[in-house]
Amino acid sequence: MPELPEVETVRRGLLELLGKRSRIESVAIRQRQLRYPVPRSITRLNGQRIRDITRRAKYLIWDCDGVFLLNHLGMTGSWRLLADGEAPGKHDHCILSINKQRRLVYRDPRRFGMLDLCTDAVFNHERLCRLGPEPLDTEHFHVDYLHQICKTRKAAIKQVIMDQAVVVGVGNIYASESLFRAGIRPGNAAKSVSKKRLTALVDAIRAILGAAIEAGGSTISDFKQAGGSDGYFQHQFKVYERADAPCVQCGKAIKHGVHGQRSTYWCATCQR
C-alpha cells in the first residue's frame, strides 16, 4: 500500500484521530512475527502519552515522551480503529488501547511491516541511519546530489531512484509516474541520463510526491471516520497500471514491462 504520500497521509490521519495528548493504556501483541519480531519491550509504551507522530522516509515515528514506536507499513500495513464490541481480525497484529475506550489496531495481512521500540536517538536506529535525503528537502535533495550518484551507476534510473539510500519515499508507483513526468525511460542506465534531464527528474519527483500528498490529504476524513485506508488509491496515475491504454499526452499505447522484479509502465513516445 504505502509509498511516502500514503505514509504521510496515514500520519496526518492518525494525528487527527488521536490528537497530541492521547494515552496508550496498554499494548497487546497478537502476532509477533512481522518483518522483524516485535520486541517484548514494546510494552514500555504502556501508560505513555502520544506526543507526536512524525515521519522519516516511509517510517512512522510515534513519539511517546522520549520512548519511540518505530513503525513501517510494509506493503499492506494500516491502522484501524475498531468499532465498539468489534473483535480484532486475524491480521490485526497489535492493539493499542487508547484513553480507555478506543482500540487502534495495526493490521497487516502480508506482515512485511515492522514495529519496534526505540529509547535512544531514533534517527540512529539501524533502519533509519542509512537512509538518503527526503525528496521534499530541497537543501539535501537536488540535482547536483543526484547527478553525483547517477554518474557511476549502470543500473536503470528507475531502480536508482527507488533505492532508499539515494532518496527516500519513491516506491514503484511514483517512480513510474515521476519518470513519465520527466520524460525519461525507466530502463535507461542512470549514468546515461544527462544532468539537464536529472534536473527535470528531481522536479518531477517533488511535484508528483507533493501532489500525491495533497491528494491523500483529501481522504483524511475517510480515515477519521472509518479508521481505514480506503480511498488512498485515488491518485491520478498517468502510466501506472495503464498498460495498453492511450498516453494522456500523445495517445500512443502505454508500455508495460518488468524491471528489477517490479512492474514498470512508460510511454515510448514521450519518454526517451
Next chain:
DNA sequence: AAATGAACCTGTTTGC
C-alpha cells in the same frame, strides 16, 4: 562497489 535474484507473507486476480 554495484547488480541480481531470492526471500519474507497472504490475498486477489488471471489464465488454462
Next chain:
DNA sequence: TGCAAACAGGTTCATT
C-alpha cells in the same frame, strides 16, 4: 467451475 500460477504499493540478504 476449479485450480494453479502470477501478481501486489517494500525491504533485506546472499551471491556474482
